[in-house]
Amino acid sequence: MTIDLSNFLSLLSTGAFDTPLEVQPMSLFKWQRLIRYAEQEGVGEFLRYGIQRSIYGENVLKADERISTNQMYEYRHKLYAKFVNKPMPVTRFSNKLLRTKINSIFHDEVHSYNTQMPKLALLDMISHFLKEAFTGRFSFLDIILIGLYLRQEGDKVDFNGLDENIASLNMKKAANLVGTILIRVFGFSPDEIQFCNDIDDGYYDLIAHYFNLSFEEMIESRHKEMTNSITVLGAHDHSRISAKRGWHYAKYHRLEAISSWFSNTINSITMVEE
Numbered sequence: 001m002t003i004d005l006s007n008f009l010s011l012l013s014t015g016a017f018d019t020p021l022e023v024q025p026m027s028l029f030k031w032q033r034l035i036r037y038a039e040q041e042g043v044g045e046f047l048r049y050g051i052q053r054s055i056y057g058e059n060v061l062k063a064d065e066r067i068s069t070n071q072m073y074e075y076r077h078k079l080y081a082k083f084v085n086k087p088m089p090v091t092r093f094s095n096k097l098l099r100t101k102i103n104s105i106f107h108d109e110v111h112s113y114n115t116q117m118p119k120l121a122l123l124d125m126i127s128h129f130l131k132e133a134f135t136g137r138f139s140f141l142d143i144i145l146i147g148l149y150l151r152q153e154g155d156k157v158d159f160n161g162l163d164e165n166i167a168s169l170n171m172k173k174a175a176n177l178v179g180t181i182l183i184r185v186f187g188f189s190p191d192e193i194q195f196c197n198d199i200d201d202g203y204y205d206l207i208a209h210y211f212n213l214s215f216e217e218m219i220e221s222r223h224k225e226m227t228n229s230i231t232v233l234g235a236h237d238h239s240r241i242s243a244k245r246g247w248h249y250a251k252y253h254r255l256e257a258i259s260s261w262f263s264n265t266i267n268s269i270t271m272v273e274e
Contacts, residue, residue, distance in 0.1 A: 001204075005211050008034060009185050011050030012043060016076070016144045017151070019187040023054045031060045037218055042141040045075055080148040091127040094134070094259035098169065102127060105165050118156040122149060122195075123165050130174045133249040134260035138210035147182050150192055159194040166195060174252045176200045181207070209248065 003024050010021035026034075031051070038047035049067045051060050067075075093099045102123075109120055129142040150157075166175050179196020180203045182188040190196065250257035 001208070002212075004030065004034060004215065005208060008038070008047070008211065009207070011047050011054065012038075012140065012144065013050070013186045014053050015046030015048070015050030015072075016043075017147060017186050017188075020053065021187075023056065025056065028060065031056070033219070033222075036222075037215055040218055041214075042139075043144065045072070046144065076148055079145055080152055091124055091131050093127070093131060093256050094262075095256045096259075098253075098256055098259075101169055105168070116158045116161060118153045119158045119162045119165070121153070122146070122157055123162060125149065126166070126171065126175055126178055126195075127169070129178060130171060130249075130253060130256070133174075133252065134256055138206065143178060143181050143186075146178060147186055147188060150182075150188070154192060157194075162195050163197075170253060170255070172197065173200070177203055177206070177252060206248070 003026060007023050007026065010023050013019040013021050035044065035047060035051075038044045045067065048061060048065055049072050051057050052066055057066075091102065093102065105123070106120055109115055125142065125146045129139055129146070132139040132142060166172055175195045176198050177200045179193040180200040182193050183190060183196065183199070184203060185207075
């Protein structure tokens with residue numbers, strides 16, 4: 001594991017879940033670069049709070065970058081609060097059959113005698129993480145949101161019903177990946193992640209693959225900005241890159257992987273023609 005990735009994961013764990021882990025020394029330049037990457041991934045607040053609580057906080061962060069404990073508590077609360085009692089799913093899968101199934105699950109649950117909204121919120125978050133993966137993005141923020149939600153609402157979730165829904169959507173592998181990361185990276189106990197039935201041994205390779213790829217792209221983009229070297233990528237280029245990245249997650253839901261790949265490819269071709 002590279003120092004950049006090791007520190008990134010350790011600091012996210014501390015910042016998001018107050019789990020202090022070992023952090024290795026780096027130059028100020030590398031610290032600042034890691035902060036820029038965290039901002040790019042939507043987890044900048046967690047990384048800065050993690051740095052602040054590490055032995056390197058005083059040497060890395062400026063005074064106006066520091067975050068109080070109360071501010072972090074409020075920030076975490078706002079992030080997971082929007083998922084509470086959400087009536088319908090946001091996730092729109094590319095595959096029509098999968099879309100129909102998840103809409104049916106939400107419709108039936110919302111109109112049932114004993115509606116279980118915490119279960120639906122968690123199912124939606126896992127679904128959204130999978131959808132993001134197939135568009136070429138491994139969302140660290142989605143994993144953190146799921147963890148925060150479990151810490152706050154986990155005792156209200158009908159995990160037996162959640163398992164049935166996950167199975168009907170053929171998302172067991174995706175759920176196991178999410179659960180494995182929460183357990184192995186962020187220090188959750190298996191009892192907290194009852195939807196994780198098997199540890200996914202490939203979790204680290206997926207994290208490292210995405211981190212290294214996106215981190216190097218950020219560095220290259222930054223270098224071009226500083227040297228006034230501009231390479232314009234069209235929308236079709238981004239669709240092509242997303243399709244290539246997303247296929248890396250094909251084993252987690254082959255039908256959605258194929259649908260997403262065709263969708264991205266068709267969008268790319270259409271944009272080229274235009």
